[in-house]
Amino acid sequence: MNVSYQRKRYWNEPTLTAWERAYLPEIMRGLAVTSTVFLRNMWRWMTGRKGALTTYYPEETRVDYAPLNRGKHVLTQRPDGKPQCIACNLCATVCPAKVIEIEAGFDPTDVAHPKFPIRFEIDYSRCIFCGLCVEACPEDAIRMARETPDLPTGDRHRMWLGLEEMLTWQPQRDVAKPYPPAGDKATAGGLP
Amino acid sequence: MTQDLSVALVFIVYAMGMLITFGTVLTWVERKQAAVMSDRIGANRAYIRIPFTQFKMIWWGLFHGIADGLKMMLKENFQPRTYDRIAYAIAPWVVFTPVLLVFAVVPFGGTLDPGRLVPALADWFDGRTYPMQIARLDAGLLVVFAFSGLTIIGTMLAGWSSANKFSLLGGLRAGSQMISYELVMGLTVLGLILLFGSIDLGAIVRRQSGIALGFLPAWGIVYQPFGALLFLTAAIAENKRIPFDLPEAESELIAGYYTEYTSMKMGLFMFAEFIEIAIIGALFTTLFLGGYNLPYMSDAGFTLPGGITLAMSHGAVVLTQLVVFLVKVLLVCSFQILIRWSLPRFRYDQVLAFAWKFMLPLALINLVVTAVILWSHGGSL
Numbered sequence: 001m002n003v004s005y006q007r008k009r010y011w012n013e014p015t016l017t018a019w020e021r022a023y024l025p026e027i028m029r030g031l032a033v034t035s036t037v038f039l040r041n042m043w044r045w046m047t048g049r050k051g052a053l054t055t056y057y058p059e060e061t062r063v064d065y066a067p068l069n070r071g072k073h074v075l076t077q078r079p080d081g082k083p084q085c086i087a088c089n090l091c092a093t094v095c096p097a098k099v100i101e102i103e104a105g106f107d108p109t110d111v112a113h114p115k116f117p118i119r120f121e122i123d124y125s126r127c128i129f130c131g132l133c134v135e136a137c138p139e140d141a142i143r144m145a146r147e148t149p150d151l152p153t154g155d156r157h158r159m160w161l162g163l164e165e166m167l168t169w170q171p172q173r174d175v176a177k178p179y180p181p182a183g184d185k186a187t188a189g190g191l192p
Numbered sequence: 193m194t195q196d197l198s199v200a201l202v203f204i205v206y207a208m209g210m211l212i213t214f215g216t217v218l219t220w221v222e223r224k225q226a227a228v229m230s231d232r233i234g235a236n237r238a239y240i241r242i243p244f245t246q247f248k249m250i251w252w253g254l255f256h257g258i259a260d261g262l263k264m265m266l267k268e269n270f271q272p273r274t275y276d277r278i279a280y281a282i283a284p285w286v287v288f289t290p291v292l293l294v295f296a297v298v299p300f301g302g303t304l305d306p307g308r309l310v311p312a313l314a315d316w317f318d319g320r321t322y323p324m325q326i327a328r329l330d331a332g333l334l335v336v337f338a339f340s341g342l343t344i345i346g347t348m349l350a351g352w353s354s355a356n357k358f359s360l361l362g363g364l365r366a367g368s369q370m371i372s373y374e375l376v377m378g379l380t381v382l383g384l385i386l387l388f389g390s391i392d393l394g395a396i397v398r399r400q401s402g403i404a405l406g407f408l409p410a411w412g413i414v415y416q417p418f419g420a421l422l423f424l425t426a427a428i429a430e431n432k433r434i435p436f437d438l439p440e441a442e443s444e445l446i447a448g449y450y451t452e453y454t455s456m457k458m459g460l461f462m463f464a465e466f467i468e469i470a471i472i473g474a475l476f477t478t479l480f481l482g483g484y485n486l487p488y489m490s491d492a493g494f495t496l497p498g499g500i501t502l503a504m505s506h507g508a509v510v511l512t513q514l515v516v517f518l519v520k521v522l523l524v525c526s527f528q529i530l531i532r533w534s535l536p537r538f539r540y541d542q543v544l545a546f547a548w549k550f551m552l553p554l555a556l557i558n559l560v561v562t563a564v565i566l567w568s569h570g571g572s573l
Contacts, residue, residue, distance in 0.1 A: 034229045037231065041229075051231060053231070
């Protein structure tokens with residue numbers, strides 16, 4: 001048995017210069033780098049700026065959300081201010097997190113849309129912001145705005161978004177669907 | 193007699209309060225400094241709300257240390273099924289207590305004259321003065337090394353009694369590493385002892401109060417720059433922190449010798465580590481940075497070059513000395529944290545080779561050179 005241990009040689013063995021092999025100068029360089037960053041950030045902090053790019057989330061919100069950001073849910077409205085939602089429950093059915101709860105009401109005076117939501121609630125403690133509810137809606141009644149919901153709270157039972165908050169959105173400013181609609185056909189379209 | 197006891201009591205309360213505060217605050221400083229060094233924000237959420245108001249004292253997250261302590265105390269006290277319950281139970285204390293005891297011989301201020309400080313007590317104290325130091329032992333440095341050597345026993349007890357292979361490995365590593373670096377630490381200080389001719393820490397600090405070479409403060413680091421560097425390196429290795437944290441290397445040994453410890457028992461190990469940062473800071477300040485001394489400052493006030501004197505009252509002098517000591521200690525602690533967050537960990541064989549093949553010869557060379565220079569100058573500089 002004449003087995004002597006031989007360390008494997010790799011084709012890309014790391015090469016250190018004598019300066020790097022001396023170790024101490026490189027330590028000094030590393031310490032200089034970290035302490036420079038430290039002092040620079042401290043100086044920025046002392047002069048009222050921020051060293052880190054981090055946003056203090058609940059206190060500060062980012063301004064650079066994308067225009068198509070899937071944020072807070074909004075319900076579009078008819079010209080008379082009622083929700084465009086017909087309480088068909090498609091969004092609640094497609095929702096993978098099962099966070100949408102709709103209670104339907106019946107309004108015999110509105111012949112075109114007799115079914116409307118009395119209660120429309122979303123549990124934001126479980127919502128995953130996938131946007132499937134927006135995709136599923138046949139009436140373009142639910143959309144996701146660019147703004148984020150005011151989520152952070154100490155109590156998860158307060159993270160429900162109700163009908164009132166979702167109807168605050170002003171559809172007049174929406175370029176995709178101008179209000180009031182061009183013809184009466186659009187509003188009367190449902191029943192023959 | 194009563195006077196001495198009361199003054200000693202005040203000193204002990206001050207020193208304990210200082211160490212506990214340092215231990216708590218350093219946990220925050222460590223996280224915050226690491227965050228600022230890497231362009232992050234760091235711990236900033238823990239706060240204390242003033243009761244019955246909505247006013248929250250956040251203070252940049254300074255209370256995270258308290259939150260940590262509270263969490264440690266409320267955790268489940270899990271115990272492994274070990275056969276050596278006594279060793280398991282006392283190991284954290286064997287680590288923690290000597291760390292506090294080391295500070296007993298470190299002078300944290302100059303001479304205190306309570307009679308001048310509080311004129312109402314002048315009669316009672318009858319002109320007695322006290323150096324601000326808990327125990328005035330002329331064996332100061334020996335006591336320091338004796339006590340800091342005791343913590344090795346604690347780590348090895350913890351590693352042995354946990355009935356866990358990872359703990360045992362960590363304990364073994366801790367034992368060999370700490371013994372190696374203890375030796376280096378002692379040798380680096382020998383040069384300083386030769387230079388100052390004393391092992392009494394109070395005397396060593398008093399010897400550093402003057403001016404060297406006309407413009408530099410006569411601090412140990414001026415006479416012994418290599419000694420200072422080696423001492424700091426060995427002390428960090430002794431404290432088992434990165435880059436020398438092999439005994440608890442979390443990527444290989446979970447948490448090393450305190451893997452099986454939970455709740456406040458584990459907290460004591462952590463707390464001892466953080467207090468030891470402060471102790472190393474205090475020792476380095478005392479031995480190499482002139483302790484409580486500022487250049488040109490004496491017990492009467494400042495004597496600037498050019499004959500300008502600034503007289504200070506006794507209270508102002510005492511306060512300045514205390515603050516100067518604390519600031520120096522905090523700076524050294526901050527430097528240790530800088531090292532901890534800058535350097536990668538050594539391999540285990542590298543750690544021991546570094547101690548025996550690099551640091552030990554350098555410490556010996558430092559000692560020999562110091563001895564030769566002192567001999568050629570006739571015994572003292």
